[in-house]
Amino acid sequence: MEDLDTLVLRSAQRWQAAGQSVVLVTVARTWGSSPRPPGSLMAINGRGETVGSVSGGCIEDDLIHRIRQGGMEAACATLTPSVLRYGISADEAHRFGLPCGGTVELVLEPLAAHSRLDELLLACQLRRSTERVLNLHTGQVALHPGRRDGLPQLDDSHLTTYLGPQARLIVIGAGDLSRYLCQMALGLGFEVIVCDPREEHRASWSLAGVVVSQEMPDDMILRLQPDARTAVVALTHDPKLDDLALIDALQSDAFYVGAIGSRRNTEMRRQRLREHFGLSDTALQALHGPAGLYIGSKTPAEIALSIMAEVVAVKNGIPLSTSVKVADGKSCHEVPEVETIAASGCVV
Structure with a gap:
């Protein structure tokens, strides 16, 4: 059985290969209590199917609604990642099932060939730890040898995550x-x-x-x-x-x-x-x-x-x-x- 991160990435890879549009969602940062830790992954395809999670379910429902309302093709048209924050207000925290005071910041990444999922999954299979750097302005991805574990790092231009072999x-x-x-x-x-x-x-x-x-x-x-x-x-x-x-x-x-x-x-x-x-x-x-x-x-x-x-x-x-x-x-x-x-x- 694969670990959840690998399952998410492999599902996204399979959807891409089948010609579907796919968005990879990463929990970049959290404040206060949150259902899922930074680094958690979820993939959504054009039919609204998901694998992985970024919350207890309410945020996932909202993301699916957003994509369906705006259209997956529109979401993926520019291939430019976007940053989305949930739970800033008490009302939002209640609406999205976040604990009191909880805030979660997500990076939504439309996947393309330059996302380099094939290379990332191969590195995981070979038990190589990898640092993945996503350019938020272009969607381009750079892969470097790195540690397996670590909190994501998000700034105005890049999201850096750490992935590697399953336990x-x-x-x-x-x-x-x-x-x-x-x-x-x-x-x-x-x-x-x-x-x-x-x-x-x-x-x-x-x-x-x-x-x-x-x-x-x-x-x-x-x-x-x-x-x-x-x-x-x-x-x-x-x-x-x-x-x-x-x-x-x-x-x-x-x-x-x-x-x-x-x-x-x-x-x-x-x-x-x-x-x-x-x-x-x-x-x-x-x-x-x-x-x-x-x-x-x-x-x-x-x-x-x-x-x-x-x-x-x-x-x-x-x-x-x-x-x-x-x-x-x-x-x-x-x-x-x-x-x-x-x-x-x-x-x-």
Whole structure:
């Protein structure tokens, strides 16, 4: 499943290829509370069809009405972007469903060949982060290598946005827990890859939208070279598989590296990685173990939710105190092994 930004851009590209007029709408700035953050995208075609969103729905309805009333062809005739602001007054905020005091500023960009959507989507596919600079006077677009994340920058002549690869989750181990984790990750717009060289585990494991690899985990990590938009989670409980993946993942640019297990097993893993494989304390500090936030999880689905919540929090740059982590709260990982298997299917 594609993330929302990619879905918007690909839909706009498809509409263009079919000969339809398309306007790309970008949330450039917000003041106060707003339903969607700066950088959010929406595309509207000549039939009034939309993908993506810039508010809770009321602004989208008004934009569709404006385009239908004035005509998409008229809106796209000059190919010149325009800036539109909603929510300046209390009446407008109420009308458009904005929170009290909320204001949102949008850039409406009629798309054409010079919008360079094909190049932008190819860069995303190749996992290259891109800075896109839109000239508000001409509609011309310049693309430069850049960071993936960042607030849009709008001035009198240009809108600069940052786009790049979707978040990616690499899961080591095919099992019930990984199935729940992958389902959640897909719903959150992650690209998902599962790696398990054990045929007996892999044979009955399949999930639409997930790539399943039979490579050794360390070989796959070295091949994929996790970037700053990649998370790696080890779930096999087998040191021969988990440790090999973690060694290389902890030395990559992955924004999150985690492994399931009890506190005792986690400490033993850290000791192995330090003493037998020479990983530094700095590298080991990046290991999230036991993976997840403490929510009292017991079932595989709840454990997957705990892990995915931590992954998303780290991706979004949210500081996490030790008090909210599984490592500092009782969880199924801390129950004696026989009870854990019977109660939750989580083997330590």
